[in-house]
Amino acid sequence: MNAPETAAAAAALAELTAREAGVTISELHELDEMHDACRLLDRVWRPDPGNPLITPELLRVFAHSGSYVVGVRHGGRLAGACLGFLATAGLHSHIAGVVDDVRGRNVGYAVKLHQRAWALARGITTVTWTFDPLVSRNAYFNLAKLGAVPSEYLADFYGAMRDEVNAGTETDRLLVRWELTAAPPDRSAAPPPDRGPDPAAVHTVIGLDAGPDGRPTAGRLDGDTVLVRIPPDIEALRRTDPSLARAWRHALREVLGGLMADGRTVTGFTRDGWYVTEQSQENPA
Numbered sequence: 001m002n003a004p005e006t007a008a009a010a011a012a013l014a015e016l017t018a019r020e021a022g023v024t025i026s027e028l029h030e031l032d033e034m035h036d037a038c039r040l041l042d043r044v045w046r047p048d049p050g051n052p053l054i055t056p057e058l059l060r061v062f063a064h065s066g067s068y069v070v071g072v073r074h075g076g077r078l079a080g081a082c083l084g085f086l087a088t089a090g091l092h093s094h095i096a097g098v099v100d101d102v103r104g105r106n107v108g109y110a111v112k113l114h115q116r117a118w119a120l121a122r123g124i125t126t127v128t129w130t131f132d133p134l135v136s137r138n139a140y141f142n143l144a145k146l147g148a149v150p151s152e153y154l155a156d157f158y159g160a161m162r163d164e165v166n167a168g169t170e171t172d173r174l175l176v177r178w179e180l181t182a183a184p185p186d187r188s189a190a191p192p193p194d195r196g197p198d199p200a201a202v203h204t205v206i207g208l209d210a211g212p213d214g215r216p217t218a219g220r221l222d223g224d225t226v227l228v229r230i231p232p233d234i235e236a237l238r239r240t241d242p243s244l245a246r247a248w249r250h251a252l253r254e255v256l257g258g259l260m261a262d263g264r265t266v267t268g269f270t271r272d273g274w275y276v277t278e279q280s281q282e283n284p285a
Contacts, residue, residue, distance in 0.1 A: 006181065010117035018110040023080070023102065024073045025114045027063065034059040037071055037081035044097030053095065059083065068093070068118055072111060074102050082111050089177065090126035091119050112146060116180050125180050130157065130173035133252060134234040134245075136273050139174075143269040148176040150266040153257035169238060170249055172257075174266075207277070208255040214244065216251035221259065228256050228275040 018025050028037060034056035041053050062085055063069035072080030080098035084091045093115060098107050119127055131138045133153070142148045158171040205223030208216055210231070220226075231237055231248055238245040259277050260266065268276040 007117065007120040010113070010120045010180075014110070014113040014117040017106065017113050021106045021110045022074060023105075023107055023110060025070055025111060026073075028059075028069050028071045028081075029063055031056060031060055033071060033078075034063070034069075036078050037069070040078055040081050040099065041095060041097050043099065045095075054083065067091075068115060070111070070114065070118075072098060072102075072107060074107075080107060080111065082115065084115060084127070084129075087128065089128050090124040091115070091128070093127055093129035108141065109145065116178075120180055127178045127180065128175060129178075130154065130175050132234075133172060133174045133256065133275075134230050134248060136230055136232055136234070139230070139269045139275070140271060142176055143266070144271070146178060147182065148178040150174045150260065151177050153253070153260045155253055155257060169245065172249060172253055207259065208251055216248050218251065218255060221255070224279050226259060226264065226277045228252070228259070228277060230273055230275070232273055 014025075028034060037059060038052065038054060038056050045053055047053050059069055062083060065086075067086055068082070068084035068091060070082050071078050072082075074080075079102045080096070082093065082096035084093040086092075096108070096111060098111075115127060119125070128151075129142075129148075131142055133139060133150075143150070152175040154173045154175055156170045157173040203224035205220040205226055206229075207219050207221050207226040208228045209219060210229055211217040214231075216229075230252060231245075234245060234248065237248070256266075256275060256277070263280050264277040265280045266275055267278050270276065
């Protein structure tokens with residue numbers, strides 16, 4: 001498939017997915033739209049009033065200079081927004097948010113497919129972004145559903161953040177790369193089969209698991225495949241047991257971050273909460 005056909009197919013897939021989600025997605029240009037988008041992102045992330053996530057003026061500069069600034073509309077009202085800016089790798093998707101009453105409608109997936117089509121139409125073949133590696137639903141969405149691949153573990157990347165989502169936790173992130181010229185996500189296919197822990201499997205070991213008390217327990221790192229568990233709901237755990245949530249943060253940093261620093265490749269994430277890491281072919285043990 002040549003580049004124009006890829007871009008056209010991507011645009012058709014994005015439009016169909018948005019229609020099925022009941023939303024429209026389009027670029028924002030006017031200053032009043034930027035104000036609306038900033039207010040929406042503030043409702044989602046709930047930052048300190050003195051420390052906004054982004055200002056309308058800066059958002060307009062991004063849009064005017066050719067970056068990705070879009071709004072998601074549902075029933076005629078703004079229900080989501082996303083910012084991505086041009087970067088060395090291609091496009092870096094910086095922030096996105098949707099209001100609570102449109103969650104669970106595949107809106108996030110529709111936004112990513114719109115972003116993919118937008119990038120391919122401009123000759124951009126790679127999108128990067130970061131996410132909290134302890135948030136299981138995001139790990140599954142990014143790695144299993146979209147097929148993005150982690151390229152770097154970033155310890156406390158943003159430092160202390162003053163919003164209600166990130167307050168009180170160190171901001172470790174996984175940087176992922178989404179190669180857009182690979183096969184597009186298959187909307188009709190079943191989710192990929194889980195590759196959960198099978199201690200009897202040859203050369204497969206468990207590098208991090210939960211102990212009987214729910215605390216992280218380090219294991220072995222010497223297998224060809226090393227499985228790394230995270231809690232099912234770290235956001236709830238931060239509210240109910242901040243100390244335990246911090247213990248998981250540090251354990252994941254040491255184990256998953258250490259494996260990636262040693263050249264391991266994260267090849268998947270299972271629905272029941274395991275990162276799958278394998279020895280890189282370029283970096284054999």
